[in-house]
Amino acid sequence: xxxxxxxxxxxxxxxxxxxxxxxxxxxxxxxxxxxxxxxxxxxxxxxxxxxxxxxxxxxxxxxxxxxxxxxxxxxxxxxxxxxxxxxxxxxxxxxxxxxxxxxxxxxxxxxxxxxxxxxxxxxxxxxxxxxxxxxxxxxxxxxxxxxxxxxxxxxxxxxxxxxxxxxxxxxxxxxxxxxxxxxxxxxxxxxxxxxxxxxxxxxxxxxxxxxxxxxxxxxxxxxxxxxxxxxxxxxxxxxxxxxxxxxxxxxxxxxxxxxxxxxxxxxxxxxxxxxxxxxxxxxxxxxxxxxxxxxxxxxxxxxxxxxxxxxxxxxxxxxxxxxxxxxxxxxxxxxxxxxxxxxxxxxxxxxxxxxxxxxxxxxxxxxxxxxxxxxxxxxxxxxxxxxxxxxxxxxxxxxxxxxxxx
Amino acid sequence: xxxxxxxxxxxxxxxxxxxxxxxxxxxxxxxxxxxxxxxxxxxxxxxxxxxxxxxxxxxxxxxxxxxxxxxxxxxxxxxxxxxxxxxxxxxxxxxxxxxxxxxxxxxxxxxxxxxxxxxxxxxxxxxxxxxxxxxxxxxxxxxxxxxxxxxxxxxxxxxxxxxxxxxxxxxxxxxxxxxxxxxxxxxxxxxxxxxxxxxxxxxxxxxxxxxxxxxxxxxxxxxxxxxxxxxxxxxxxxxxxxxxxxxxxxxxxxxxxxxxxxxxxxxxxxxxxxxxxxxxxxxxxxxxxxxxxxxxxxxxxxxx
Numbered sequence: 001x002x003x004x005x006x007x008x009x010x011x012x013x014x015x016x017x018x019x020x021x022x023x024x025x026x027x028x029x030x031x032x033x034x035x036x037x038x039x040x041x042x043x044x045x046x047x048x049x050x051x052x053x054x055x056x057x058x059x060x061x062x063x064x065x066x067x068x069x070x071x072x073x074x075x076x077x078x079x080x081x082x083x084x085x086x087x088x089x090x091x092x093x094x095x096x097x098x099x100x101x102x103x104x105x106x107x108x109x110x111x112x113x114x115x116x117x118x119x120x121x122x123x124x125x126x127x128x129x130x131x132x133x134x135x136x137x138x139x140x141x142x143x144x145x146x147x148x149x150x151x152x153x154x155x156x157x158x159x160x161x162x163x164x165x166x167x168x169x170x171x172x173x174x175x176x177x178x179x180x181x182x183x184x185x186x187x188x189x190x191x192x193x194x195x196x197x198x199x200x201x202x203x204x205x206x207x208x209x210x211x212x213x214x215x216x217x218x219x220x221x222x223x224x225x226x227x228x229x230x231x232x233x234x235x236x237x238x239x240x241x242x243x244x245x246x247x248x249x250x251x252x253x254x255x256x257x258x259x260x261x262x263x264x265x266x267x268x269x270x271x272x273x274x275x276x277x278x279x280x281x282x283x284x285x286x287x288x289x290x291x292x293x294x295x296x297x298x299x300x301x302x303x304x305x306x307x308x309x310x311x312x313x314x315x316x317x318x319x320x321x322x323x324x325x326x327x328x329x330x331x332x333x334x335x336x337x338x339x340x341x342x343x344x345x346x347x348x349x350x351x352x353x354x355x356x357x358x359x360x361x362x363x364x365x366x367x368x369x370x371x372x373x374x375x376x377x378x379x380x381x382x383x384x385x386x387x388x389x390x391x392x393x394x395x396x397x398x399x400x401x402x403x404x405x406x
Numbered sequence: 407x408x409x410x411x412x413x414x415x416x417x418x419x420x421x422x423x424x425x426x427x428x429x430x431x432x433x434x435x436x437x438x439x440x441x442x443x444x445x446x447x448x449x450x451x452x453x454x455x456x457x458x459x460x461x462x463x464x465x466x467x468x469x470x471x472x473x474x475x476x477x478x479x480x481x482x483x484x485x486x487x488x489x490x491x492x493x494x495x496x497x498x499x500x501x502x503x504x505x506x507x508x509x510x511x512x513x514x515x516x517x518x519x520x521x522x523x524x525x526x527x528x529x530x531x532x533x534x535x536x537x538x539x540x541x542x543x544x545x546x547x548x549x550x551x552x553x554x555x556x557x558x559x560x561x562x563x564x565x566x567x568x569x570x571x572x573x574x575x576x577x578x579x580x581x582x583x584x585x586x587x588x589x590x591x592x593x594x595x596x597x598x599x600x601x602x603x604x605x606x607x608x609x610x611x612x613x614x615x616x617x618x619x620x621x622x623x624x625x626x627x628x629x630x631x632x633x634x635x636x637x638x639x640x641x642x643x644x645x646x647x648x649x650x651x652x653x654x655x656x657x658x659x660x661x662x663x664x665x666x667x668x669x670x671x672x673x674x675x676x677x678x679x680x681x682x683x684x685x686x687x688x689x690x691x692x693x694x695x696x697x698x699x700x701x702x703x704x705x706x707x708x709x710x
Contacts, residue, residue: 020421027424034428042435049442051617051640052599053525059613062604122599122614122641125446129455129579129598136455136580136596144578144602206698207572207608286543358695359531359563359610360542 007403011170014401015392022391025242033384040377043370044119052122055371060363061354063120065371068346069378070116072227073109074198075220075345077154079228080106081191082258088184094254098247100165100397101239102232103158104389106191110155112382119374143201150194157187162393170396171403195220202353210287210353213276219269220345225262227341229255230334237327239390244398249327256330260319263337267316270344290362291352298355300364304347311340444618444640455580456593456633464632467595471636478637479626487632488654490587496648496703497588497675497682498659499691500562503708504669507532507553507560511661511670515564518649518660519635520627522619529646530564530661531610563694564661565590565611565646566702573603573612582643588675588703589648591633597642604643608698612645648672675703 022030047054057064083102086092118124129135130148139145161183168175199217206212233255240247277288291301318324318333356362395401449470454463468485475483512530521527533545537557545561554560567588574583574590581596582603604612618640630636631651638644649659653672657663662670673682685691689707 031424035431038431038435041432042438045436045438049438051615053617055616057616059604060610062601062614117600120600122601122643123597123639125451126579126596126598129581129596136458138578138580141575142578142602144576144600148578201602205572205576205606206700207606207695283541283543354605356543357610358542358608359533359547360545361547361610
């Protein structure tokens with residue numbers, strides 16, 4: 001038993017030491033990310049001392065950028081499933097070499113999600129109230145309690161799958177299916193569930209007509225399966241440029257297919273939602289009107305949403321054209337889609353439901369600089385984490401780290 | 407095994423410099439924490455959920471809060487935890503034809519319930535509605551000057567103490583719940599400040615302490631209940647609780663008492679002879695946003 005533990009610790013140590021190696025570009029990248037993370041930490045400390053008054057949120061718009069980012073990132077995490085399904089269910093080997101990188105992304109992103117929820121709390125010191133059995137968990141009634149369960153569960157499942165598979169590669173052993181296949185199947189179901197539960201968080205509120213729409217969960221999934229694999233397309237190109245890890249064009253093109261189809265579905269579902277809102281033209285259209293055209297002289301979100309629409313449209317056209325079989329246009333399309341969806345799902349989905357308030361008042365929301373810095377910090381920290389994960393894992397996958405090698 | 411070459415040494419020196427600068431930068435980033443004034447004590451931090459407190463626990467907590475209030479405001483408060491009365495379910499009715507929009511209820515509520523004065527937290531919002539419209543979107547909450555104005559009527563809104571309360575369902579930690587007398591309360595020592603209840607509320611009835619509440623000493627109301635108007639910490643949600651420290655002791659809510667036109671009526675729904683029961687039986691009564699299905703205990707009515 002002790003040998004198993006020491007072996008594992010040696011493995012972790014060897015992998016960890018790899019994070020201290022790299023050329024100047026690596027150290028510059030890590031320094032920039034660390035600086036970003038520390039700026040965010042500093043901004044959060046200010047918020048911790050003064051309260052959420054340091055943000056642009058109000059009684060009227062009680063959720064803002066933090067929950068917007070959270071919502072987007074849950075989708076990014078769920079997107080790992082789009083790699084898992086072809087590899088493990090259909091035994092399509094194209095994506096085999098990249099599925100671990102997708103799962104590692106899911107781990108880093110879930111950590112970001114948990115951070116975004118934590119910084120949004122008015123009483124972070126009472127976090128333990130939300131721990132099952134320790135605090136007072138309103139499960140299964142509160143959708144937020146469901147979110148706690150599914151997010152942490154997803155983190156654990158992916159950590160197990162990645163940790164186990166990478167360790168087996170390191171030891172040169174064939175992974176025992178019994179020890180990971182059940183978790184792979186569970187993770188597929190679970191990935192869908194994290195984003196569905198996050199959608200239900202909004203859908204379940206009868207007092208917010210903008211959210212109270214059955215199409216939110218499918219929309220969330222479609223946009224997630226665009227942004228997540230899109231992000232991986234960008235990552236994989238960097239990985240194969242800067243490491244010895246071989247990633248075929250075929251794998252990237254397979255991801256392109258996923259991004260392409262998901263983007264079409266995403267735009268279609270968005271269109272369905274907009275049709276229902278604007279054609280019906282009931283009192284419930286107020287939030288959508290505010291978002292797209294402004295309401296009673298207030299236009300706070302109009303530039304945001306039209307930016308998103310333009311980015312989405314450009315990405316869609318690029319993805320549908322054969323030109324995106326080339327890597328540069330494809331990367332451009334992915335970048336546009338990621339930013340477009342980030343706006344659409346964040347500022348375009350979370351904020352307008354609060355405007356106008358249920359009593360008809362219009363209080364606009366403008367994030368403060370401090371709020372932006374906290375977001376910057378979490379994004380930097382997440383990218384830092386993902387870089388470290390890749391740095392630790394890829395040498396194992398390429399065979400540079402082995403139990404015997406030193 | 408160690409790399410003793412010059413390159414190895416300069417590399418180690420480089421990593422050392424990086425580590426030291428990272429540690430220094432982290433310390434600098436954490437610096438704002440030294441200004442914190444409201445860190446919870448260990449007792450507060452470990453305090454259990456309201457429903458799990460023994461009578462002795464509760465007494466100790468009340469005593470602790472009395473001392474805190476004394477230290478901060480210079481008055482020992484009459485702090486109790488009044489319990490719901492058996493056979494009582496509170497209901498509220500507001501005569502929409504009588505309300506003149508003077509907002510006396512708004513300020514009486516703030517005074518009674520020890521809300522933060524700056525920023526001022528108000529539980530009651532008065533909507534100035536255009537006659538002939540029931541669309542809240544055409545209303546104004548910011549009206550000023552003499553009231554009532556021609557062509558308008560006034561509709562005050564506060565917590566509707568819904569029978570099917572979306573806020574209670576939303577709370578992930580059961581920090582807000584419905585008491586047997588129908589009042590929906592918040593334990594300010596259990597709320598984690600996620601504000602999901604605020605998103606869930608169809609009546610815009612919940613308020614959040616975005617910063618440490620600012621209540622001048624001379625404005626403190628020393629008559630207080632644990633689940634109602636005791637001073638609140640930073641970062642928690644609060645709302646109207648039908649002045650339960652008064653109503654559970656046989657008094658009217660502050661807003662009812664202060665209303666100059668008698669537009670506000672309050673009483674026991676379970677008593678068929680109470681004023682509220684008679685209003686519900688004999689008047690034209692409606693509830694706001696009936697379509698959301700929350701079944702409020704707050705009714706609007708008009709004489710004909």
